[in-house]
Amino acid sequence: MKTVLVAWMLLVMPSIGLGCDVCGIFLGIRPYDRTSSISLLWRYRHLEGDVLVPATPSAVEKHGGHAPPSSTARTMHYRELYQVAELRADLWLHDRFALLVGLPVVNNYRAVDGVVSSDLYGVGDPLLIGRYQLVNTKCLTPDERVVHRIMLGAGVKVPLGRSDLTYEGRTVEADQQPGTGTWDLLGTAEYSVRYKRNGAAFTLVGRWNSANADGYQLGHGISTTAEGFHRFDINEDWKVMPSLGVYHELSGMDITNGVPDAGTGGSTLFTHVGSRVWWRSWAFSATFQYAVAYNLGELMIPNRERIVLGMTYNIIK
Secondary structure, three states, X not given: OEOOOOXXXXXXXXXXXXXXXXXXOOOOOOOXXXXXXXXXXXXEEEEEEEEEEOOOOOOHHHHOOOOOOOOOOEEEXXXXXXXXXXXXXXXXXXXXXXXXXXXXXXXXXXXXXXXXXXXXXXXXXOEEEEEEEEXXXXXXXXOOOOEEEEEEEEEEEOOXXXXXXXXXXXXXXXXXXXXXXXXXXXXXXXXXXXXXXXXXXXXXXXXXXXXOOOOEEOOOEEEEEEEEEEOEEOOOXXXXXXXXXXXXXXXXXXXXXOEEOOOOOXXXXXXXXXXXXXXXXXXXXXEEXXXXXXXEOOOOOOEXXXXXXXXXXXXXX
């Protein structure tokens, strides 16, 4: 495992992170059970590091950037910035069933050895996820007790975003495009437990990617999150809930025309600290996440930091 310093602020509840986050998705803690909400999120992810570019750089174009032809392998420095503004709705259609819908607008940027190779803006791929509340032991009496909740979900990412944009006359690599051009399947599982104002949450999200029209397929991904939290009730209107935890991203190798691309895929382990604040029907959140270790393919660029800020309006009946 290689140790790196990485920062990340996580998204507001309940959120799923995409953008360039093709390797991992996060589901956050909900403050209101069975309450529909509308959120506006801003996410920022920074990747940076040196990549040993092979003499034939075709594989590097997918994750290590577009490198000029070379007769010998050489180390090049890559810097990538991904920004996403996303409008999201979590709609409870029944006491046990909710539909999560997200529409992102993205800006993807890459520089190689200080020279900008892409800087694209566009609508990303929206997502639809149906989530079913399998268990909720929330007490209906004034007496406090341990509360458990389990939710399972399944959905799809819709190929609405452009995947054929060019920069300075050159078609940009697949992982820099606003959209992937593929229908991808999503699966989620959430477990949370709370006693009085203390609790913990565990989430698992999987993504199965299909191949695009050129036969290129991003590696399938699984993300896992575990965090503990404590809620401070300042008064009837104000509530603050800090949280601490860990987050892990695991991504398989990319595939081109059925052949795995050596040097792609890998895993990253993060820690995070965050806070959510509620005022009446409004919620605000920001979380800082720090990657402590990674084990990546040699063509992958390490994560450095990610920031997510969010504002949510809960539609309380």
